[in-house]
Amino acid sequence: MPASTVALRVKPNRHFPFYARHPWVHAHALAAADTEFACGQIVDLTDHDGNWLGQGLANPDSKLRVRLYSFDPDRALDDSLWAERIDAAIDRRRLDSQHRAGDDEAERLVFSESDLLSGLIVDRYADCLSVQFTAAGIWRFRDTIVNHLMQATGCRAIKIQIDQRTARLEGMEPIDTWFNERWAADEGETEDPFARPVQYRQNGLNLSVDLRSGQKTGGYLDQALNHAQAARYLTGRRVLDVCCYHGGFGLVAAVSGAAEVLGIDSSEAALQQAAENVQRNSLSNVTFRQADCFDALKELAGESQQFDAVILDPPRFAGSRHQVASAMRAYARLNALAIDLLPPGGILVTCSCSGRVSVADFHDMLTDVGKRRRRDLILLQTRGAAPDHPVAASCPESEYLKCVIAQVH
Template structure:
């Protein structure tokens, strides 16, 4: 399971109770406000769940705009004759932004503070939690003036998220892996909850939620019990990338980890090398990943420990692997590789740059008695190039690289990298071979990814026939107001 830009502005929606009115919303002394830059408010009318710092007007600009707008509205109210035209509520704007330019710097919201989002003219749009240290300056949770951001709101959305996973019967509920809460897709931006058998892995990706952390965990446990979801252990975590982007300190990370339950003490450091971290066996959880038994490292595994978003794709890709020699690039703990072996592949080679991940992959292979799988450590680009130089061939090549584009400005470079990977894979495939190629970069659209594949086929003079174009597993829903939540692309194709 992820530096998000604003999507392209949508057409303004018709006025309804959830969109701003033509009258500026009065703000109380307790309400901090932020204004968008001119014409940067359209995505938030469509309920996009976060606001980048680049979309927000500076306090001085907002104050000047507010002063001008207020003067214009006040002038309009004085154009009445004989009291025949009364000033309407909000015609004269009252907001902290109405301070003089010399005062506005003292009005910056603090981390986790509830903030009213206004458009450039002062019309109310939404309400969110602020983080002045983050590029995602404001995470939006309410689009109704009547809905405050409070414990009741989060409790309701946590309950709704877990209930959403029970809309269809779940197989192997006691031992399966699943995503219970998916941040923006479940209207709780900054919170991700995965379940591995009886263990919940809770990841905070927004500093603005940390002050509510213990409460949110309690509500997750309540919802898990209500919907018969096994839960004996909890691990709470903040990954290093999130800490950097959100301005989360080491002390705050330690506090988050202290919210864990039923997990071993923090891992100890090896005597010979201060950088060597030894994880306790208590940090490892076995769960059923489709028909495989898989282990994940709760403390130091990527994301929340595993890649549940690919679970359905592992099973589907395996259907094409019977009798084939398979190369799985960026295998991590062996998801695609082990599924291919279980699906009847004659030989599988899994490649990854992380020795720790490969050790877990080998352990998973032994647990499932899949002797036809071997794992090798190498850089994905270097490995593909070397195999091409040696004229190796495979009946199937699987590409599941990490995210190449963390921001929109990186999309072009990411597409070039995807192109190099896929062209190298095409070099290893004979006519009739199977290519499984994935992208988890949310800023790379599905159309751009497919166009990259077209270009790779053209440059290698190969025809690529798409058998399936897939997304993440069903427990990773997509919010239509947040196109970035439709982040995972998985194409299964035959190459001629």
């Protein structure tokens, strides 16, 4: 384990983001290092003239070479820092009394940069935690982080994950392990607490999440309030829910009075979980079809189908700035296909989780789609992520989710 601290300089005129406390130091912003440094090495970042900017953790195998955690020269990166940041993140979720999650519900407890813990995401599903490490540097402190999470939350089990994509980008090995109430998976405990889906409640529904095979930390908690808000426009309507995953928008619409819901997703496992959620909540007005989102919309148009509302919640189309142009074309195509299935007065709920795509970009895309399809789009609401996904002013990339509710004429 690296113990010493190494100093790294940024190139001339590349220091301004760190005055604003931005936590990411990309490799191309750094001057050539005088010494080698290891993954997890504590770094004192300086400007080109040697003036101290902040302290972080290095990863020589990642394009995101340093993640900064302290901008106070008197605040070192030690075990107490991680504990304080975790406690502050949990307390932050208790500030909003209206949206405070109950013990049997789900919430995001730690949201990486937004909670000043770059590379750490923690979701709570009832009495279980799902933890995703997205940075190799902070992995060095995993024991401290896991132990404090167990103490601070009192949860019975913690699932730890490093997914394939993160492992590739960060030069790590994928990780899929767990800790139970005895704190360690290798201390004689034989039953995996996540061998079966974890039960929880959300928006009045009884749901479950498979923390073994689910996306990211298991589900998509950022859309929880958008599910409920969209459902208010869908009473009595025939609804198409595209990229429905575990049911999300469609299930809340169904229980809130939608006449009929058809869910589309390309994942057989996701649809199986969605079907179980339908059965668990005794819903009779929801069906599913396994298909690619683009293919499904074209097939439904070919069948002369029409819906009173279409929901689009696709995966991220732009993972980097180089993919933004192609992502915008994909969003335009998807939304155009959806609009073709809507009569005048129909409701379009359309989302983007691509952080590189701004709200203005997304609105411009919808304007262009309306022009090309000769339809008027009236934007009723533009929403973001739930309050348990706060945004760090110093890291605008943490404001990633767009959810537009529109009426189409």
